Amino acid sequence: MSIPLGTAQALKLWRDVSLAQVHGKEADLSTRQVSILLTVYMEAPPHTIRELAKKLQVSKPVITRALDSMGKLDLVTRRRDEADRRNVLVQRTVKGALYLDRLADLIGLNSKNL
Amino acid sequence: MSIPLGTAQALKLWRDVSLAQVHGKEADLSTRQVSILLTVYMEAPPHTIRELAKKLQVSKPVITRALDSMGKLDLVTRRRDEADRRNVLVQRTVKGALYLDRLADLIGLNSKNL
């Protein structure tokens, strides 16, 4: 149900997508930010800061700041957990979903031309 | 000779590779830097600053600084063009080749588990 990519194919895929990110009008996020965004959208909620930090093996401030940046871009939202008001729940947004749809398109499209 | 990736598969691939980049001991380059590095290694030399800037549609200082950074990491090298001493030729290094080999491995390996 999948084929292993050769070295040249894999690198071409990566280059094409990276280049599209550089040229595209959308903000190009850091590697850390992309990891966080994808985790929020691909794994089941709820997502807390501490959970994300542990899962991605980074410090909590990294998560906080990434959410600040991506929040400004409206790619994610924060909400207080009413059950335990110490927690902050990270939530998805329409814009974030669209952003990832486009990213997936780029990857998928480029993988066709190997 | 290739299969289109579904949205979920494409995003999983991207997430796994990004995460590996974040965790790995090697420096994680910016999107621009990766584009430059891949261009240098995938297209036929010689590569000049001006040529790279035009090909990637970025300003020349972006190329210069990226080469500064990646030069410190020993991923690329510069050499004066003796034929036209205004030009600087960007050259590959063993370390740069190994870096991209590893990146290709990450992409290839992850694409198997779809």
Add this chain to the structure above:
DNA sequence: AGTAATCGTTACGGATGCGTTTCATTCTCA
């Protein structure tokens, strides 16, 4: 109740990247 633990944020200091402008060097060619 009151102390300790947990959670997310903020503050600080440092590093790095970017865009634009300016500059020194080198070449072109009239």
Add this chain to the structure above:
DNA sequence: TGAGAATGAAACGCATCCGTAACGATTACT
């Protein structure tokens, strides 16, 4: 040979990111 173009680098100001160490708010424990 001398004016002008071309090339890459440096300078400047700005924005962003990181790691560590505090901090306020909230909850758990005894």
